[in-house]
Amino acid sequence: MSRSADGWDPGEYERLAGVAVAAVARFVAESQAGDVPVGSPPPLPELIDTLRLRSLIREGGLDEESFEPWLGDMLAHSVRLHHPGQIAHQVGATDVPAAVADLVQGVINQPMSIYEMGPAAHAMERVVIEWMSEKLGLPDGAGGVLTHGGSLANLTVLLAARAAAAPDAWVEGVDGTLAVLAPPSTHYSVTRSVAMLGLGERAVVDLEVDDYERIVPGALGEALERCHAAGRRPMALVAAACATSTGLHDDLEAIGAFCREHDIWFHVDAAHGATALLSPHHRHLLRGIEHADSAIWDAHKMMRTSTLAAAVLLRDGRRLEAAFRQKAAYLIYEDSDETGPSLLERQVECTKAALGTRIFMNVAFRGEDGIGRYVAESYEKTLRFWELIEGRPGFHCLSRPESNILCFRYGQDADLQVRLREQLLREQRFHLSSTEVNGERWLRMTVTAPATSEETVAGLLDAIEELAAGAGR
Numbered sequence: 462m463s464r465s466a467d468g469w470d471p472g473e474y475e476r477l478a479g480v481a482v483a484a485v486a487r488f489v490a491e492s493q494a495g496d497v498p499v500g501s502p503p504p505l506p507e508l509i510d511t512l513r514l515r516s517l518i519r520e521g522g523l524d525e526e527s528f529e530p531w532l533g534d535m536l537a538h539s540v541r542l543h544h545p546g547q548i549a550h551q552v553g554a555t556d557v558p559a560a561v562a563d564l565v566q567g568v569i570n571q572p573m574s575i576y577e578m579g580p581a582a583h584a585m586e587r588v589v590i591e592w593m594s595e596k597l598g599l600p601d602g603a604g605g606v607l608t609h610g611g612s613l614a615n616l617t618v619l620l621a622a623r624a625a626a627a628p629d630a631w632v633e634g635v636d637g638t639l640a641v642l643a644p645p646s647t648h649y650s651v652t653r654s655v656a657m658l659g660l661g662e663r664a665v666v667d668l669e670v671d672d673y674e675r676i677v678p679g680a681l682g683e684a685l686e687r688c689h690a691a692g693r694r695p696m697a698l699v700a701a702a703c704a705t706s707t708g709l710h711d712d713l714e715a716i717g718a719f720c721r722e723h724d725i726w727f728h729v730d731a732a733h734g735a736t737a738l739l740s741p742h743h744r745h746l747l748r749g750i751e752h753a754d755s756a757i758w759d760a761h762k763m764m765r766t767s768t769l770a771a772a773v774l775l776r777d778g779r780r781l782e783a784a785f786r787q788k789a790a791y792l793i794y795e796d797s798d799e800t801g802p803s804l805l806e807r808q809v810e811c812t813k814a815a816l817g818t819r820i821f822m823n824v825a826f827r828g829e830d831g832i833g834r835y836v837a838e839s840y841e842k843t844l845r846f847w848e849l850i851e852g853r854p855g856f857h858c859l860s861r862p863e864s865n866i867l868c869f870r871y872g873q874d875a876d877l878q879v880r881l882r883e884q885l886l887r888e889q890r891f892h893l894s895s896t897e898v899n900g901e902r903w904l905r906m907t908v909t910a911p912a913t914s915e916e917t918v919a920g921l922l923d924a925i926e927e928l929a930a931g932a933g934r
């Protein structure tokens with residue numbers, strides 16, 4: 462019977478949630494044991510049929526009896542992020558406390574942007590931002606906000622940078638004189654944000670990069686000259702810690718010093734790498750981030766929360782409010798109230814999920830050191846995989862990894878890398894990604910599942926050799 466018009470039935474909740482919790486716990490257990498294939502999606506129309514999505518959405522029909530088998534089918538067609546062979550993307554293999562935070566939020570549904578609409582969740586976001594700012598080494602007066610993802614976080618930062626460079630832009634629009642300095646390897650959300658802010662993609666001035674797509678600090682002066690020669694002035698410079706494709710870090714100290722010397726807003730896209738600040742052996746990778754005017758930090762990557770939970774962190778928190786309340790840009794020093802009851806002045810979103818709760822729960826349960834250990838283990842494992850791959854004839858890595866992202870290839874043929882990846886996925890043995898670095902095609906692994914081991918990677922290399930030998934026959 463449909464319960465849509467009825468009140469909340471605690472019994473129904475307990476039964477359905479019980480089924481779901483048991484099924485999901487089994488799903489993760491069998492995933493991390495590697496007992497099941499890594500999975501591979503069927504063609505989309507086939508999946509829509511298998512899950513009876515069109516009829517269920519039009520006619521209904523899910524009930525307490527049919528839910529369990531249907532959920533089983535749904536899980537069978539979901540990516541197994543805890544599987545050792547799942548080494549494709551950066552989204553974290555979630556940890557239990559954050560998953561439970563979502564279970565709770567799913568029911569209590571706190572729209573927490575305004576304090577009175579979700580007091581505990583709102584308080585957690587405030588404290589998470591405070592803690593992240595401290596971890597970055599930002600001074601008193603730093604501030605920020607959580608957003609639904611790193612892309613929105615980059616947009617939010619660049620909006621604040623635009624407000625600082627052109628306080629009238631909110632009312633008058635932009636006049637074609639602003640620029641953002643960024644390497645071609647910058648995450649696409651940066652260039653997309655520049656376009657969305659009305660600057661036009663042409664406002665992105667390319668920074669010179671080395672063979673590993675890292676910014677060349679010695680060439681920054683030339684880029685600034687190019688920017689001025691084009692009749693533009695820099696609104697921000699964007700560096701990465703670390704880059705999405707390669708997992709390598711820009712030299713934040715040198716780049717930050719250049720930005721200070723030339724009074725340029727220094728933004729560090731640390732969506733992937735900031736969690737390494739929690740590992741004493743790896744925080745040196747982010748040396749210089751303490752000089753940033755802004756940074757972003759995705760918790761749904763290495764902090765193992767569910768998607769999405771990203772932080773915008775500004776050296777001067779008041780500049781964020783200036784981004785959204787343009788008139789207040791003239792008054793920010795008088796007008797800002799860090800302890801105020803609303804986050805609406807700092808974010809694109811109106812209603813927002815309890816993002817801080819996810820982060821808070823993982824950190825409070827695991828401790829900074831527990832999360833730092835996870836980062837250290839993932840990064841060190843990736844280093845061992847690099848040694849293993851470099852030791853195999855025919856294989857070659859782009860560079861020694863600095864994170865849990867590693868680019869490698871078998872042979873030189875670009876098409877072969879693409880075919881190998883597709884074949885491995887079709888056979889449901891491994892899920893890898895692939896990328897281009899300086900125009901060359903590489904296979905790419907991101908090691909997030911604690912279950913991924915040297916044995917996994919040895920098996921992957923064997924599988925690649927077999928497939929390549931088959932392709933050559």
Ligand SMILES: Cc1ncc(COP(=O)(O)O)c(C=O)c1O
Binds near residue numbers: 612
């Ligand atoms: C460096 C970097 N910045 C930004 C993003 C975008 O983050 P999100 O996917 O949370 O929007 C990513 C995601 O891959 C990233 O690696």
